[in-house]
Amino acid sequence: MIKVAAVIGSPRNNGETYKNVQKFELRLKKLDENIDFSYIFLKDAHIEQCKGCGVCLAKGEEYCPIKDDDKNDILRRIMESDGIIFGVPVYSLHVPALTKNLLDRFAYILHRPCFFHKSFMSIAVQGVYGDKNVIKYLEEFATFSGFKVCRGFGITNTIFSEEMKKNDKLIEENAKRFYQHLMSPTPSPGIYQLMMFRWIRSSKPYIAEDCPKDYQYFKEKGWLESPYFYDIELNLIKKIIGAWADRQGMKLGEKIKKQRMIKVAP
Numbered sequence: 001m002i003k004v005a006a007v008i009g010s011p012r013n014n015g016e017t018y019k020n021v022q023k024f025e026l027r028l029k030k031l032d033e034n035i036d037f038s039y040i041f042l043k044d045a046h047i048e049q050c051k052g053c054g055v056c057l058a059k060g061e062e063y064c065p066i067k068d069d070d071k072n073d074i075l076r077r078i079m080e081s082d083g084i085i086f087g088v089p090v091y092s093l094h095v096p097a098l099t100k101n102l103l104d105r106f107a108y109i110l111h112r113p114c115f116f117h118k119s120f121m122s123i124a125v126q127g128v129y130g131d132k133n134v135i136k137y138l139e140e141f142a143t144f145s146g147f148k149v150c151r152g153f154g155i156t157n158t159i160f161s162e163e164m165k166k167n168d169k170l171i172e173e174n175a176k177r178f179y180q181h182l183m184s185p186t187p188s189p190g191i192y193q194l195m196m197f198r199w200i201r202s203s204k205p206y207i208a209e210d211c212p213k214d215y216q217y218f219k220e221k222g223w224l225e226s227p228y229f230y231d232i233e234l235n236l237i238k239k240i241i242g243a244w245a246d247r248q249g250m251k252l253g254e255k256i257k258k259q260r261m262i263k264v265a266p
């Protein structure tokens with residue numbers, strides 16, 4: 001069984017977002033009846049608002065003062081899935097507060113990514129304008145948190161049958177693309193992803209005092225020495241670029257460390 005979970009980020013369970021994701025589900029299941037497709041409705045989840053203390057970033061998520069809400073259940077559902085769909089309406093040119101709230105609670109995952117080898121796709125449902133902003137934001141979040149990202153798409157609501165047909169076609173095409181993505185091995189990282197990894201990881205030893213949890217996590221995973229987050233062969237160009245980004249990361253780390261020493265000096 002291939003497990004796909006769709007996070008519905010709308011405050012309406014039976015709204016346009018859900019209807020469109022249901023169509024996507026049908027198309028996906030037509031391609032493979034072994035797909036176990038489930039829903040995570042953020043409207044029904046109890047997710048407290050992030051208090052902004054930053055403890056999860058520095059010390060670890062286990063020290064988060066918010067206990068006993070549904071954040072960890074959602075995380076578990078994502079971890080158990082092979083693919084994740086974020087179905088999100090456009091509200092005021094961005095994601096609705098419900099969705100943003102969950103992602104704020106997941107902020108520490110941007111520091112300590114964990115969603116490797118899982119396919120991610122966003123579906124943004126809009127009245128007129130803003131889907132691209134939403135897709136860009138969600139894809140950036142997904143990339144930094146480790147997902148293999150399959151390009152998302154937008155749906156514009158309509159009452160006209162010709163446009164409805166176009167939307168259905170779009171959903172069908174994108175379901176096919178997502179299915180292929182789901183079935184493909186994780187690709188070698190692009191230059192940007194590789195540079196970000198090497199830059200961030202090389203700064204970690206210098207900021208270990210400020211973010212001990214990050215340092216410990218990267219160390220445990222072997223990321224302080226490895227070419228990338230997961231096992232890959234880099235070509236010569238990527239090796240050179242990686243080594244360059246490592247040096248930039250060290251420079252950044254040294255700068256942050258110096259700033260701290262100046263700040264704490266008597």
Ligand SMILES: Cc1cc2nc3c(=O)[nH]c(=O)nc-3n(C[C@H](O)[C@H](O)[C@H](O)COP(=O)(O)O)c2cc1C
Nearest residue numbers: 010015016017089090091092093126127128129130
């Ligand atoms: C509070 C609010 C803000 C909205 N802002 C936008 C917007 O900025 N751009 C847009 O194209 N549509 C906007 N819409 C329309 C929704 O994106 C659209 O109706 C969407 O399909 C709603 O999905 P839902 O039924 O799942 O909530 C907004 C709707 C609401 C309720």
